[in-house]
Amino acid sequence: MFRARVATALLVVLAALFGARPSAGRQAAALPAYTLVQRVTFYDAAGNATPVREMTRYASARGDWRVVWTYAGGLSEDTIFLPRRGVYYTDRRGKRLARLGDEASGRPAAVTADALTADPKFVRVEYVMGMLTYVKREKINGYTYEWYYAPELGNYPLKTVVSEGACREVSEPASLAFGEPGRAKLRGEEFPLDERAAVFDDALDARVAEQPAPQYAPARGDARRKVSVQVYVDEEGYVTRAAVVSWHPPSEAAAVEAALRARFDLGREAGAPGRLLTGVLTYELGHPAAATDDKAAGSPRE
Numbered sequence: 001m002f003r004a005r006v007a008t009a010l011l012v013v014l015a016a017l018f019g020a021r022p023s024a025g026r027q028a029a030a031l032p033a034y035t036l037v038q039r040v041t042f043y044d045a046a047g048n049a050t051p052v053r054e055m056t057r058y059a060s061a062r063g064d065w066r067v068v069w070t071y072a073g074g075l076s077e078d079t080i081f082l083p084r085r086g087v088y089y090t091d092r093r094g095k096r097l098a099r100l101g102d103e104a105s106g107r108p109a110a111v112t113a114d115a116l117t118a119d120p121k122f123v124r125v126e127y128v129m130g131m132l133t134y135v136k137r138e139k140i141n142g143y144t145y146e147w148y149y150a151p152e153l154g155n156y157p158l159k160t161v162v163s164e165g166a167c168r169e170v171s172e173p174a175s176l177a178f179g180e181p182g183r184a185k186l187r188g189e190e191f192p193l194d195e196r197a198a199v200f201d202d203a204l205d206a207r208v209a210e211q212p213a214p215q216y217a218p219a220r221g222d223a224r225r226k227v228s229v230q231v232y233v234d235e236e237g238y239v240t241r242a243a244v245v246s247w248h249p250p251s252e253a254a255a256v257e258a259a260l261r262a263r264f265d266l267g268r269e270a271g272a273p274g275r276l277l278t279g280v281l282t283y284e285l286g287h288p289a290a291a292t293d294d295k296a297a298g299s300p301r302e
Helices: 002-018 113-118 183-187 249-260
Strands: 034-043 049-059 065-070 076-082 086-091 096-101 122-128 131-140 143-149 159-164 167-178 193-197 208-210 223-233 239-244 277-285 287-291
Touching (some): 034 249, 049 249, 065 183, 076 239, 086 193, 113 122, 113 131, 122 143, 223 249, 239 249, 249 277
Parallel strands (some): 096 193
Antiparallel strands (some): 034 167, 049 065, 065 076, 076 086, 086 096, 131 143, 143 159, 159 167, 223 239
16 A cells, blocks of 8 residues: 555656656757756745755756755765666665666657647746746646646656645756856766666565664644655665655655665565665654644655
8 A cells, every 4th residue: 555655656757757748749949058056945824934955957858867965964876767668766875777667767858838738737937037937737646736837847847845734845947048058967976787677565664673763853833743764675674865745845854864874684575686675754743732644655766
């Protein structure tokens, strides 16, 4: 059951980032080359703002792209797309680009205004940074997603808003520069590709050898809930990537940082030598006096 919820969260991510496609039979423009910086902020029910992370997307007209997440304190992770190869992330410990998905899951596409307005999820147009965007809205697992697409950027949203009641997370553009980013920004470290796909392990949490607690101080009214983090684990049991797959933006950085410090004993049962694993760690975060039911949904990630 929980594996299905994680899979749903990851599908939400792909829908958010690659959901806009050109109309059938219509010639779309060439892929754009640009560098886009987005700042992600969480607003609680009272309107108080909490910075969550910064995202930088480097996109090439050849189709390559790289997204880098940067959290307070300097923690950063990335996702890289290589045309005709697939989607990868940088495993700095193993000095490799580890495989996340196939080529189709990350392939960019050019779009037109006609294609965007023809989408049944289209709700309105709105100017963002002086660019006319086409807003698509969808409700998933009790959350409302709004994606703002500008045809000049292809099928990657210029802005994203995820809301639950009066709370919302906003990915707002901070800067945009057109032009080729260059190989260093598109690839990061020049590591070799590791084409092995991580195997999902439903019992990965039972193999935890070390699980440091998140360093998180909840604010008053910060409802307590379960925060789930999908981790990728190398052959020695170290976490090489962590991504939050449940919605609690104020605690995201703390949960990711804690998950990256976890260690697993792969000698137990299904842990096999040479196998890369992925699974879920869950933390209970927030103020105990403001407990709430956990709701799982994907954050808008690449």
